[in-house]
Amino acid sequence: MTEHLEVELKFDADAGFVLPDLSDLAMVGGPVTHELEAVYHDTEDLRLAFRKLTLRRRTGGTDAGWHLKIPAGPDSKREYRAPLSDALPPELAGLLHAHVRGREVRPVATLRTVRTVRELRSPSGEVLAELADDLVTGTIAGAPDGSSWREIEVELVSGDPGLLKKVGARLREAGAERAAGSSKLGRLLASRVSSPPSFGGSRAGDALMRHIAAQVDELLAFDPKVRLEEFDAVHRMRVAVRRLRSVLAGGRPLLDRGVTDPLQPELRWLAGVLGEVRDAEVLHERFSGRLAALPELGQANPAWLRRIKKRERKGYATVRRELSGERYFALLDALDGLLAAPPFTERARRDAGKELRRLVRRSWKRLDRAHAAIAEAEAAEGLRAADTARHETRKAAKRVRYNADAASEVLGKDARTVSKAAKGLQEVLGRFQDGVIAQEQLRAVKPASAKEAFGLGALYGLEHCEAERARDEIEAAWEEARARAVPRLG
Numbered sequence: 001m002t003e004h005l006e007v008e009l010k011f012d013a014d015a016g017f018v019l020p021d022l023s024d025l026a027m028v029g030g031p032v033t034h035e036l037e038a039v040y041h042d043t044e045d046l047r048l049a050f051r052k053l054t055l056r057r058r059t060g061g062t063d064a065g066w067h068l069k070i071p072a073g074p075d076s077k078r079e080y081r082a083p084l085s086d087a088l089p090p091e092l093a094g095l096l097h098a099h100v101r102g103r104e105v106r107p108v109a110t111l112r113t114v115r116t117v118r119e120l121r122s123p124s125g126e127v128l129a130e131l132a133d134d135l136v137t138g139t140i141a142g143a144p145d146g147s148s149w150r151e152i153e154v155e156l157v158s159g160d161p162g163l164l165k166k167v168g169a170r171l172r173e174a175g176a177e178r179a180a181g182s183s184k185l186g187r188l189l190a191s192r193v194s195s196p197p198s199f200g201g202s203r204a205g206d207a208l209m210r211h212i213a214a215q216v217d218e219l220l221a222f223d224p225k226v227r228l229e230e231f232d233a234v235h236r237m238r239v240a241v242r243r244l245r246s247v248l249a250g251g252r253p254l255l256d257r258g259v260t261d262p263l264q265p266e267l268r269w270l271a272g273v274l275g276e277v278r279d280a281e282v283l284h285e286r287f288s289g290r291l292a293a294l295p296e297l298g299q300a301n302p303a304w305l306r307r308i309k310k311r312e313r314k315g316y317a318t319v320r321r322e323l324s325g326e327r328y329f330a331l332l333d334a335l336d337g338l339l340a341a342p343p344f345t346e347r348a349r350r351d352a353g354k355e356l357r358r359l360v361r362r363s364w365k366r367l368d369r370a371h372a373a374i375a376e377a378e379a380a381e382g383l384r385a386a387d388t389a390r391h392e393t394r395k396a397a398k399r400v401r402y403n404a405d406a407a408s409e410v411l412g413k414d415a416r417t418v419s420k421a422a423k424g425l426q427e428v429l430g431r432f433q434d435g436v437i438a439q440e441q442l443r444a445v446k447p448a449s450a451k452e453a454f455g456l457g458a459l460y461g462l463e464h465c466e467a468e469r470a471r472d473e474i475e476a477a478w479e480e481a482r483a484r485a486v487p488r489l490g
Contacts, residue, residue, distance in 0.1 A: 435467025
């Protein structure tokens, strides 16, 4: 399977449209015509099209094979390709699990295209972009009639995005119009694909649901990246899960707890599944960096560090298995149900500003209590208990941050200030907690030699000093966070 970032603009054009002169923008190559046929696959209820994903089996042209396109931002898609075969390749099928959730994927439409391609080149001959003039005929599976249209595409190859904009402007000047949809299939199936839930109102519940919907989108966006083990994908997906947990918990006054509370253990489970990989990733990166900075230890990749990497590899296998299982699919179905029918309480119908400010203030009060518990625990039970309370304070700071972020659209600078204040405290507490965990990991290693024992001891001493330094900074960080946030809570 190969991967390609597709950045392109699409335009509708009538039969009499004449391509404009582009010779002042690039060297325009001669036309090359291909006849293409693409059979698009989806579930019966068009779940892929709903999320703007396209899966096709293309024949003809220079890129015959299976293509999966996933949105990757404005005017861009991440395209995964596999060689031509009769059945859907498993490596592509695996990237669809979060959307199809065990349902059959079958042909839903066919597009036949007569494509005339012109390359836009630099003076040195480098291909900067491709301009495709497409005559398209589309048919929906089971439908008696099809439809035809003309479409102009300009796709970047090695050129600058500015070239794309200039060519697009030239096409519009010549009479082409920006295509309403981002794909030919979307145009063909437009009347059959349901629209995502909309929360455009000004009520408190609407504002909260907009944020929840964005986190569900984020979760689904990083699902295939986690399966492919892309850098930072596990972390980003886990953050989306944690944000959902925090916002659903903080938003209990606005949403029926009978609906949202059952989601909490499932989101906690998913965060835990992702956490196995994330924790190993963080430890491996942390210790690798430490050892690289201490070349005198002569232990660039000792056996105990390789075991952490092995734990990470094993964790990815577990993640892929769990993300392909019924429990994960049921959670995603439940989140879809939440978005389709938000269980609003009476307070959700009130003014967004007042209600969201109350939610942020409520989460800050919990942080205040968590912080106070540090001193209480140390006085009653000692340093270890206080360290546990510090960890709980870090989690409370994170909840404040996530709830403030959920309110930032409505509360603006007040919410952003509270979020930044909570983040600053969270980071200091996080440095302390990371040091504690690192020390625990190092203590658990049984050294294979005196040299390895010395290296472990050196690392342990470094982690201990940094954790102590972070612990000494916590009270000052709390006072700073409090000074910044409290005046903004109202």
